[in-house]
Amino acid sequence: MKGSALLKDRTYLVQGITGKQGSYHTRQMLDYGTRIVGGVTPGKGGQTVHGIPVFNDVQRAMARTGATASVAFVPAANLKDAVQEGLEAGLEAMVLITERTPIHDTMGFLAMARRRGTAILGPNCPGLCIVGESKVGIMPNHIFKKGGLAIISRSGTLTYEVVQALSSAGLGQDVVLGLGGDRLLGTDMREAVEIVLERGPSGVVMIGEIGGQMEEEASLLIKEFGAENIFAYVAGVSAPPARRMGHAGAIVSRGSGGAYEKIKALEGSGVAVGRSLGDLVTLISKRIERP
Amino acid sequence: MEYEAKHLFRQYGISTPKGLSFKDMEGISSALTNLDFPLMVKAQTTVGGRGKAGGIRTALYKQEALEAAERILSMRIGGMKVHGVLLEEMVEASREIYLAITIDQRTRCPLLLAGNAGGMDVENMPAHTIRRWSLDPLEALPPEVLEQASRFLLRGETGTQEVRSTIQAMWRLFRGMDCELVEINPLMITDSGKAIAADAKVAIDDEALFRHPKFMERAGRDLTELERLAKERGFTLVEMAGDIGVLANGAGLTMAALDTLQRYGGRGGTFLDLGGTDDPDRISEALGLLSYDLAKGRTRSILVCIFGGITRCDTVADALMHTITDRNVKARTVVRLRGTNEEEAVRMLQLANFNVQIDLDEACLQAIKVRA
Numbered sequence: 001m002k003g004s005a006l007l008k009d010r011t012y013l014v015q016g017i018t019g020k021q022g023s024y025h026t027r028q029m030l031d032y033g034t035r036i037v038g039g040v041t042p043g044k045g046g047q048t049v050h051g052i053p054v055f056n057d058v059q060r061a062m063a064r065t066g067a068t069a070s071v072a073f074v075p076a077a078n079l080k081d082a083v084q085e086g087l088e089a090g091l092e093a094m095v096l097i098t099e100r101t102p103i104h105d106t107m108g109f110l111a112m113a114r115r116r117g118t119a120i121l122g123p124n125c126p127g128l129c130i131v132g133e134s135k136v137g138i139m140p141n142h143i144f145k146k147g148g149l150a151i152i153s154r155s156g157t158l159t160y161e162v163v164q165a166l167s168s169a170g171l172g173q174d175v176v177l178g179l180g181g182d183r184l185l186g187t188d189m190r191e192a193v194e195i196v197l198e199r200g201p202s203g204v205v206m207i208g209e210i211g212g213q214m215e216e217e218a219s220l221l222i223k224e225f226g227a228e229n230i231f232a233y234v235a236g237v238s239a240p241p242a243r244r245m246g247h248a249g250a251i252v253s254r255g256s257g258g259a260y261e262k263i264k265a266l267e268g269s270g271v272a273v274g275r276s277l278g279d280l281v282t283l284i285s286k287r288i289e290r291p
Numbered sequence: 292m293e294y295e296a297k298h299l300f301r302q303y304g305i306s307t308p309k310g311l312s313f314k315d316m317e318g319i320s321s322a323l324t325n326l327d328f329p330l331m332v333k334a335q336t337t338v339g340g341r342g343k344a345g346g347i348r349t350a351l352y353k354q355e356a357l358e359a360a361e362r363i364l365s366m367r368i369g370g371m372k373v374h375g376v377l378l379e380e381m382v383e384a385s386r387e388i389y390l391a392i393t394i395d396q397r398t399r400c401p402l403l404l405a406g407n408a409g410g411m412d413v414e415n416m417p418a419h420t421i422r423r424w425s426l427d428p429l430e431a432l433p434p435e436v437l438e439q440a441s442r443f444l445l446r447g448e449t450g451t452q453e454v455r456s457t458i459q460a461m462w463r464l465f466r467g468m469d470c471e472l473v474e475i476n477p478l479m480i481t482d483s484g485k486a487i488a489a490d491a492k493v494a495i496d497d498e499a500l501f502r503h504p505k506f507m508e509r510a511g512r513d514l515t516e517l518e519r520l521a522k523e524r525g526f527t528l529v530e531m532a533g534d535i536g537v538l539a540n541g542a543g544l545t546m547a548a549l550d551t552l553q554r555y556g557g558r559g560g561t562f563l564d565l566g567g568t569d570d571p572d573r574i575s576e577a578l579g580l581l582s583y584d585l586a587k588g589r590t591r592s593i594l595v596c597i598f599g600g601i602t603r604c605d606t607v608a609d610a611l612m613h614t615i616t617d618r619n620v621k622a623r624t625v626v627r628l629r630g631t632n633e634e635e636a637v638r639m640l641q642l643a644n645f646n647v648q649i650d651l652d653e654a655c656l657q658a659i660k661v662r663a
Contacts, residue, residue, distance in 0.1 A: 238559065
């Protein structure tokens with residue numbers, strides 16, 4: 001399956017490595033043990049950042065370092081070009097941290113990525129962590145504890161909250177996937193559930209939020225698989241109905257998208273849904289055995 | 292708003308009824324000589340539901356049009372003031388249809404929607420009257436989609452060519468202007484086969500406004516004073532009905548804090564998403580906005596809810612100690628911190644007499660309790 005390209009043990013390039021964010025998080029990723037082997041910033045080829053060589057373009061960086069995946073910290077207006085460049089150079093997986101990308105740009109490069117079979121995580125995501133091995137993106141290094149759980153989330157800080165609370169409770173994680181907060185995502189919740197189930201986790205924790213139908217679709221998959229030990233939290237039960245999207249949005253997603261609909265769909269598939277963050281951790285503690 | 296959407300429609304080659312728009316009553320009387328009655332008099336708003344609110348009227352003669360316009364201009368619809376009024380010649384149609392292009396989250400592709408019973412509230416249209424086609428964002432509109440859509444909509448009646456070129460123009464507009472939605476409800480098909488958009492809705496992606504600078508200022512026109520102040524400083528701030536101000540980092544955590552307040556019978560009011568910053572000045576600025584709201588009396592307590600990842604907890608504590616010095620403000624502020632340098636931050640804040648918590652549920656209970 002193409003999605004699992006995201007969890008392959010491999011070396012990474014950092015697109016936008018010379019920027020403030022790119023440089024800071026390259027340091028953090030190196031400290032975690034992630035194998036960052038090159039950076040890309042047009043016009044800055046030949047420099048180094050934390051000892052990592054910088055190249056002018058992805059193609060050259062791939063040829064010189066052998067990397068087949070990247071993590072991007074480029075400004076929103078440049079993300080489309082950066083992804084297109086990565087796809088054309090033949091990257092197998094890309095993790096897009098950049099936020100505030102125009103939705104038409106995302107729609108375009110995701111379609112290109114599907115044609116080429118490249119796995120994308122994000123945009124507007126905190127990245128991923130294979131606990132104890134490799135962290136790609138901006139999640140804080142110290143929150144993880146090695147274990148068997150898989151965490152899938154649409155929110156950054158909520159992921160950190162949950163992961164830290166689980167770690168403190170002695171419930172370790174195998175993988176943490178931050179899917180991103182945008183409406184269009186390279187890897188959605190349903191696909192992420194498929195990816196992590198392949199690894200045989202002790203449990204799967206989904207952190208969702210209002211809007212769209214990702215949680216509903218993921219729950220259909222879970223029902224089909226009959227998977228056990230699936231937990232969820234959905235943020236936004238107190239949110240007022242969205243005043244933004246017009247009628248067409250309502251037809252596309254008739255009768256779904258609200259937090260209650262999502263919770264209902266998840267519980268209908270046998271998922272244990274925590275009504276608060278504390279509640280979620282308690283539920284998991286009761287069902288998952290500590291090593 | 293409709294008149295702006297129709298301006299875009301005409302630029303992209305979609306016909307609209309002959310009409311004129313006004314911000315106030317000035318000039319309406321003399322302009323009426325250029326329009327043929329009967330007229331539609333329509334409120335221009337950024338929110339939906341104007342028809343049910345009485346924001347759309349018909350006028351058979353001049354005095355009626357002036358009265359309707361005056362009445363509409365003084366209305367508030369959906370809590371927002373009416374921005375203007377559009378006077379349009381009424382179109383005689385033999386058929387009304389529905390057309391929209393939007394973005395489908397599941398397929399991550401554009402979606403064309405066509406309904407052969409236009410004019411009514413879309414949510415009430417029976418499912419069998421609507422058809423949909425997923426479109427490839429990298430390709431031109433396939434001829435077979437145009438063929439199928441026009442056949443479904445018109446069943447061989449006149450107007451096929453006009454409907455096709457309308458869909459093509461919508462597609463060009465959708466792509467050219469970074470639209471999340473282009474909608475015509477209804478598209479009027481006249482006896483002679485002309486297609487005229489009686490209503491128009493265009494939603495441009497906020498994140499793409501840098502490519503369309505002319506539309507930049509329109510994005511902020513329904514903001515309150517506080518929301519505008521926050522936007523100028525680059526913060527996401529939303530005013531809700533409750534009385535507990537919330538400062539959190541990240542949309543998910545902000546929502547979780549609001550949810551937890553509600554769970555214990557509190558109601559989140561103004562909330563501000565700090566985003567991922569580690570700059571103490573930014574945190575002070577954000578706190579300043581919420582204290583300002585507290586001073587005005589709308590907010591009665593403040594909940595600060597931070598997970599310290601990139602934003603270190605001690606940085607937040609430092610900013611809090613420097614910004615919130617007033618004893619009354621401090622008494623109504625509850626701080627909840629987790630993450631990087633949490634112990635250090637808690638110690639600093641306790642020494643400075645802040646109400647500081649680790650547990651989110653407890654922090655929410657406290658924020659409800661300390662309301663003045």
